Amino acid sequence: MTQQQGETQQQSELERPEVSPPEPWSFPEAQRSVLPNGLNVVSYDIPGQYVISVRLAVPMPLDREPRDREGIATIMARTLDEGTARHTAEEFAELLERKGIALGAGVSESGLVVDLDVSKRHLSEALDLLSQAVREPTFPANEVSRHVKTRLAEIDQERAVPGPRAAMEFIATYFDADERASRPTAGSKATVPAITPQDLVAFHAANVVPSGATLVVAGDLSDLDVVSEIEGALGAWSGAAADVVEPRQAACAVDAARIVFLDRPGSVQTELYIGCPGPDRSVEGGWAAYQVLGFVVGGSPGARLDAVLREEKGFTYGIRSGFRPRRRGGMFLTSGSVRADSTVEALGLLLDILDKARDGFTDEETQAGVDFIGKTAPGRFATADTVAEEAAGLALEGLTTAFTTANLLALADVDAASLTTSYDRYVSGEWTVVIVGDASLYAEGVRELGRGEVTVLPA
C-alpha cells in the first residue's frame, strides 16, 4: 500500500526525505549477582531515569493453588501490604504515600511480580517497605475478607464487559477443563469465598521464598550501591525452596475447535475472540518470526485484518492479533469488537483472512514487520519501568534479557519464507471462536457460515 514516489505529483516544495539507517543500539547491560539466600539480583543502570523501578519476580506456577482455593495467589498478592508484623494496613499505606512510593503486586500463570516505583532519593525506605510486605505479611482477617468481597464484585464487573467476558469464555472453551489454565487466574465465585487468612499464611510461607526469585532494579543508579542496598533489605529473607516442577504444556479441550456465542441482548457491538495453538519463546526457528507475524496480521491499521475490517469496511475501531507465549506452548489470539449488524460478515472475513495467511506473506510486508519490531526496540525499552518489566517477565520464564537481545538480532534472519513456515506450523484452520453479542439476531447467520458447531449460552 506504500505509494511509489515516481507517481507522486510533485506540488510540494520539497522532495520526500530518505530515511537513513538507525544508529546501533543494544538492550541495557545487566549487572547480575546472587545473594547467599538464593535471591538473584539484576540491575540496569539507565542514566536520566530518576524514578527507579524495582520488580520482584517469584516463580509460583498457578497450578500450585489448591483446586478449591483458586485465586489464593491473587488475594495474597493484594494483601501483602495490608498488615505486616510491624504495621497495620493503614500505617503501612501512610508510610508508602509519604514517600511517594507506588507498590503493587500481581500474579500470572508463572508467578508473582511485586512492583515498586519510587524516586531515587527514597529508594532505601522503599526497599525496606517492600521487604516487610514480602517477608512479614500477617493477612489480618478483616483485610482478607474485604479483598475477597472486592474480588467477587470484580468478577461481576468482568462478566459485564464484553472483552473480559469473551476472554474468560475463551480459556474455558479452549483448554481442557482439568487444566488450571481453563479458569480465571484470580479465582471464581466457587473458590474465592473459601480463602482464609490461615490459607494465605500457609501459601505465602510455601511459595514466597528467595531461592529462585529475581529482584530487578532499573533506573539511574549512579552513586548507588545497589547490591548492598538490596542485601540490607532482603539479605535476611529466608524460606525453604519450593519444589521445582518442570513446566508442561496445558492440554486443549478435545472439542476446542468450535464457536461459542454468548448472548448479550441489545449489544450494539459484537465482541469476537478467536484463537488456536501457538508456540512459546523456545520455538524451533525462533520467536522473532511470531512477533513479526502478529504485526503483519493484526498489529497496525495497515495490517491484514484492519486493512479490510477497519479501513475498507468501517466495521471496527480496530482488531488486534498476536502470538501469546505461555511457559510451555502458547496461543495465537485475535480479538476486537465490530458493529452489531456486521457480526456475520465480519467473522467470515476475519476467519478467511486468518486462513488465507497460510498461503504466505509478501517480502514487503515481512520487511515492514521486521523493521517495526526491530527499529522500535530502542524506544520500547527506553524507560526504567519497561526494562524492569521485561526482565521480571522473562525471569519468571527462566530467561534473562539476553533473550531479548538475541531475539532482536534474530530478526535479521526472518524472511517471507520463514514467516510462512512459522505461521503454518501452528495455524491449521481450526479455530476456537467466542462471540459476545445479541444471539437472537446473529447466531443463525453465524451457523450458516459453516465455520463450526455453534453453541449459544447466556452471557
Next chain:
Amino acid sequence: MPLDYKIAERSLANGLRVIVSEDHSVPNVTVNLWVNVGSRHEVEGRTGFAHLFEHLMFQGSRNVASGEHFSALMEAGGRLNATTWFDRTNYFETVPRGAMDLALWMEADRHGHLLDAVNQENLDNQRDVVKEEKRQRYDNVPYGNALIDVYAAVFPKDHPYHHATIGSMEDLDAASVEDVHEFFRSYYGPNNTVLTLVGDLTPDEGFASAERYFGPLPATATTPRGPVARLTALSEPVRQEHVEDVPSDRLYIAFRLPVDETTAFFASSLAMDIIGGLATSRLYQRLVRREQIANSVSAHAMGFVDGVSLGFMAIDVADGCKADAVEAATCEELARFAADGPTEIELESAMAQTERGWLSSLASQEERADHICHYATLQGDPGGINTYLDRLGEVTVAEVQEAAATWLTPRSRVVVAYLKQDGAAQ
C-alpha cells in the same frame, strides 16, 4: 529546585512555535504537534467533529496516500498516534533519528495540504470507524456514558465542556466534506500549532528541519477566540440517576474546579487526592477500609483552560450496601475536609505521589514531548515542565482548605448515580 530538562524555543515567520529538548539517551526523536483546537471549539450540531477530523489526518494528504502515514513511519521504526481532547488535538510519533525528516515532511504535508486528499469516501469510512470507537468505549460497556453525563450536568448548556469529545451519533452523521474544509481553514495552520522535538538532536538541527519542512506553509489559521468567562462552583447540588443493567451501584460525584495552572487549581487537585485519590484518602479509609460500604474510590482532577476545570470521584458501592449511605458518608467527609483542611502528613503524601507521577511521565521522551507541547500551547511557557513541582510545592495547608471550602462542598456536588436494575441496593 526546578528540574533541568533542556528547552530551546524558536518561532518561525509563519507563527509555528518550535521547541527542541535535546536528550541523547536513545537514538530516537519524538515529534509531537499540538493544534490549539479541541471539542471545546465545536459548535452545536457538530459535536465530535474535532476528533473525526483527527482521524481524517491519517487518510492521506497532498503527497501522502491514505494509510501511508502509519505504514511509512511504522516500517521506519516509528510508533505513532493522535488524540483529541477538550482543549487540544495532538499528533505524535517517535522515530529513529534517521527518520525524523520523513516524519516532519509527512506532518507538514498533512498539516498544510490535507484538503487535497479529503473526499466523501474517506470521510464516510472514518465516520464509521469513529462510531465504532464510540460504541466500543461508551455505548457497549456498563457505566460507559457516565462521564458524558457528568460533563453535561456539571457545565451549563452551550459551555465548551458541556459535551464530550466523542460527540453524538447524530452529529457525526451530519458531518460533511464541507465541514472538514471549513474546520481545517479555521484551526489548522502553523500559527495555531506547536511543534516539539525531543531526543537525539541539537536545537539547531531541530530548528533547521522545522524551518525546512514547515517554513513554506502559510499562516492559515484564523485568530483563536480567547478563553470564555470563568465559572464559579455550583450553588445547589445536582443529581441524576440511571437505573440500568450494571453489575453494581456506582456513584460519580463531580465538581467544578478552578482554571488549570492556578494556585487554586493545584490546591483543589491536591484536595481531591487527599479526599479520594490516595490509598490513605479520607474516603478510602472510611468507606473502603473501615465501614466497607464501598469496594473502591478514585478521584481525578482534569485541568482545563476555558474558565473552569473538572474534578470527579468514582465510588463503587459494596454489594448489599446502599448508595445513599455511601453518598451521605461522602458528604460528611467533604464537609469535614472543607472545614478543617488537610493534615501536614496528608499534604506531604499528596505532593510526594504527584512528584513521582510527574517524574515517571517525564521519564519517557514521548510523554515529555507531550507535556512540553501542553505547556507551550495552553500556558505559553514550555519550561513549565521544569517548574511544575516547585509551583505545586508552594501550596499550603490553608490554601488546600480554602480551595476545598470554595469548590468541594456537598452543596456544589453533582451526583450521577448508576444503580442496578434489580433494585438490590434500594
